[in-house]
Amino acid sequence: MTFLKSQLKNNRFLMIVILAYVAVGIFSPDKFLPSLGNTWYYVKEMLMIMPVILLLTSLISAWVPKETIENAFGKNSGIKGSLFAFLLGSFSAGPIYAAFPVCKMLLSKGASIANIVIILSTWAVIKIPMLITESKFLGPEFMVVRWILTTLAIFLMGYITSRFVKPEDLPADDEAAALVDPLSLNPDYCVGCGLCAKIAPSHFKMVDKKATVISQTLSSGDGLAIKDAVAKCPSQIIRFHP
Amino acid sequence: MDIFTLIFWVITLVWLGFSLKKDKGKTLKAIKMSGGMMKGIAGDILGILLLIGLILTFVPPETIKATIGQTNEVVSTVLFALLGSITLIPAFVAFPLVASLVDAGASIVPIVAFLTTLTMVGVVTFPLEKREFGLKFTLIRNSLSLIFALVIALTMGVIL
Ligand code: SF4
Numbered sequence: 001m002t003f004l005k006s007q008l009k010n011n012r013f014l015m016i017v018i019l020a021y022v023a024v025g026i027f028s029p030d031k032f033l034p035s036l037g038n039t040w041y042y043v044k045e046m047l048m049i050m051p052v053i054l055l056l057t058s059l060i061s062a063w064v065p066k067e068t069i070e071n072a073f074g075k076n077s078g079i080k081g082s083l084f085a086f087l088l089g090s091f092s093a094g095p096i097y098a099a100f101p102v103c104k105m106l107l108s109k110g111a112s113i114a115n116i117v118i119i120l121s122t123w124a125v126i127k128i129p130m131l132i133t134e135s136k137f138l139g140p141e142f143m144v145v146r147w148i149l150t151t152l153a154i155f156l157m158g159y160i161t162s163r164f165v166k167p168e169d170l171p172a173d174d175e176a177a178a179l180v181d182p183l184s185l186n187p188d189y190c191v192g193c194g195l196c197a198k199i200a201p202s203h204f205k206m207v208d209k210k211a212t213v214i215s216q217t218l219s220s221g222d223g224l225a226i227k228d229a230v231a232k233c234p235s236q237i238i239r240f241h242p
Numbered sequence: 243m244d245i246f247t248l249i250f251w252v253i254t255l256v257w258l259g260f261s262l263k264k265d266k267g268k269t270l271k272a273i274k275m276s277g278g279m280m281k282g283i284a285g286d287i288l289g290i291l292l293l294i295g296l297i298l299t300f301v302p303p304e305t306i307k308a309t310i311g312q313t314n315e316v317v318s319t320v321l322f323a324l325l326g327s328i329t330l331i332p333a334f335v336a337f338p339l340v341a342s343l344v345d346a347g348a349s350i351v352p353i354v355a356f357l358t359t360l361t362m363v364g365v366v367t368f369p370l371e372k373r374e375f376g377l378k379f380t381l382i383r384n385s386l387s388l389i390f391a392l393v394i395a396l397t398m399g400v401i402l
Contacts, residue, residue, distance in 0.1 A: 011285035017292045024296065031299050039295030042338045046287065048247060054276050055254050059261055062272035097367045100374045116375075117383055124361040130333050132250050134357075137341035140246040142402065146354060149397055153390040160386060165379045188370055194278055232275070 049136045053129045060128070064091050082158065085115040086151075089122025096124040098191045098235035105236060113165050114158035121154040182241050183213050183226065189235045196233055200225040290335045294342045315351055315399075322352035323391055326359030327384075333361050351399035358391035 025032045092099070103116045126147055135143035183203060185196075192209040203226060205214045218226075230238045261269045340353045363384050364371065371380045 011289070014285040014289035014292075017289045017296070020296060021292065035292075035295040035299040037295070038298040039292050042291045042294055042342070043288075046291065046338065049250075050280070052247070052250050052254050054280055055258055055273065056250070058269070058272035058276040059254070059257050061276065062261065062265075062268050096361060096364055097370055100370060104374050113379070120383065121362055121387065125333075125358060130337075132247075133334055133337045135246045137337040138344060138353075142350070142398075143246075145398055145401055146357075146394065149394045150358065153394055157383070157386045157390060161379070161382050164382050165376075169378045170376045171373070193275075195275055198275070198278060 045136060049132055053132055056132070057129055060091050081112065081115050082118055082155065085111070085118040085158075086122050086154075089119045089124075090126060090128055092123050092127060092234070096120065097189055099123040101186070101189050101235050101237050107167075107170065112162060113167060113170075114162035117158040117161045118154055121150075121157060125150050126154075181213070181216055182218065183216055183239070185211060185213060185233075185238045187211065189237045191235055193234055196229040196238060199229040199232060204229065286332070287335055290331075290339060294339060298342060298346070315349060318349075319352045319355045319392065319395055323355040323359045323388060323395070326356040326391070327363040327388060328365045329360060331360070333357070336360055349399070350402060351395045353395075354398045355391050355395035358394055359388060362387040362391065 021032070021035070024035060089099075099120050103111075103119055106119070107116060131143055131147060134146070187210045190210045192206065192211070194206050194211070196204040196211050197206050200222070202222065203213060203215050204211050206212075226238075226240050230236075230240050258269070336357065340357060344350060344353060365384075368380060368384065371383075375383075
């Protein structure tokens with residue numbers, strides 16, 4: 001029963017649409033099958049690319065050395081730094097707000113304002129898995145042209161923003177609050193991927209699509225799992241000070 | 243299957259082969275994790291696809307075409323750009339949605355504006371962004387994104 005309840009809660013949108021279908025089935029049954037038929041066409045298209053996207057995202061997360069890239073461009077703020085920023089954004093996953101904490105961390109490592117804009121924008125619009133979806137649904141030509149234009153725009157935006165915003169304009173980091181507990185996370189930026197709960201189930205739990213810390217007690221061996229979760233969290237929001 | 247999808251499939255499968263050969267455990271673990279992430283949004287994707295089916299049945303393409311054809315392109319582009327700024331849905335879900343509009347005969351200019359602002363401009367996430375990067379940065383980044391989204395959209399209208 002609780003399982004059913006949590007399923008309902010997590011798929012509220014799907015449930016509403018299904019209810020709409022029930023209503024259609026009752027009030028204008030002649031439209032019911034055509035609706036499903038129209039849906040089927042898009043489902044087919046989705047199924048053709050879903051496995052690729054799934055595999056590609058996994059391969060990227062397994063083999064693209066994010067830490068190396070992150071460390072590298074803290075020091076380079078020239079063309080090379082921008083290029084790294086562009087790559088980092090292109091090979092990421094998750095919505096734009098997942099990029100905020102990552103960028104914050106990079107700022108503290110010395111990344112420039114222009115590069116932060118480049119990561120944020122690239123992360124938002126032209127990630128690799130998204131390009132595949134776009135080319136599937138809107139055609140390769142559409143995707144390529146939009147990619148070229150957007151890339152140009154992103155570099156321009158980085159440059160313009162850095163002319164107006166100076167590093168002093170950014171608020172200082174206040175991590176002090178997080179130091180009270182050994183383990184903490186900011187649920188605002190949690191993308192709900194559930195990785196932490198999977199890796200360290202005794203310390204994290206998913207509640208309402210957001211992760212929460214359920215235990216502060218550390219028994220021997222826990223440290224490794226938690227550190228793994230810290231490293232794998234796509235928004236880099238788990239703080240751990242044993 | 244179109245050539246592009248095919249290319250992606252080939253690249254991915256070749257990479258997967260290498261990856262499995264090099265470190266089987268690591269590869270399988272990564273796949274399992276992405277699988278979990280995918281499961282999280284599967285419900286939303288299915289929901290939106292079902293909704294598209296419903297809309298297309300009740301609002302026939304001819305009607306969509308006629309309505310969109312009647313409104314001024316500049317007006318609809320700005321409207322779509324604003325609509326994209328205030329909504330926060332994963333782009334993954336947005337592509338089939340806009341594709342259904344394009345299939346129904348909508349012009350691509352407003353569509354591009356929508357797609358670009360959807361992901362790049364965040365009205366909903368504005369407070370979060372402001373807290374992390376300050377008002378000035380957030381304001382400038384979001385306004386520039388909106389402007390460039392319109393420029394990109396209009397340019398694409400000319401090219402394609
Ligand atoms: S790893 Fe955990 S905390 Fe990080 S985004 Fe995923 S669910 Fe949220």
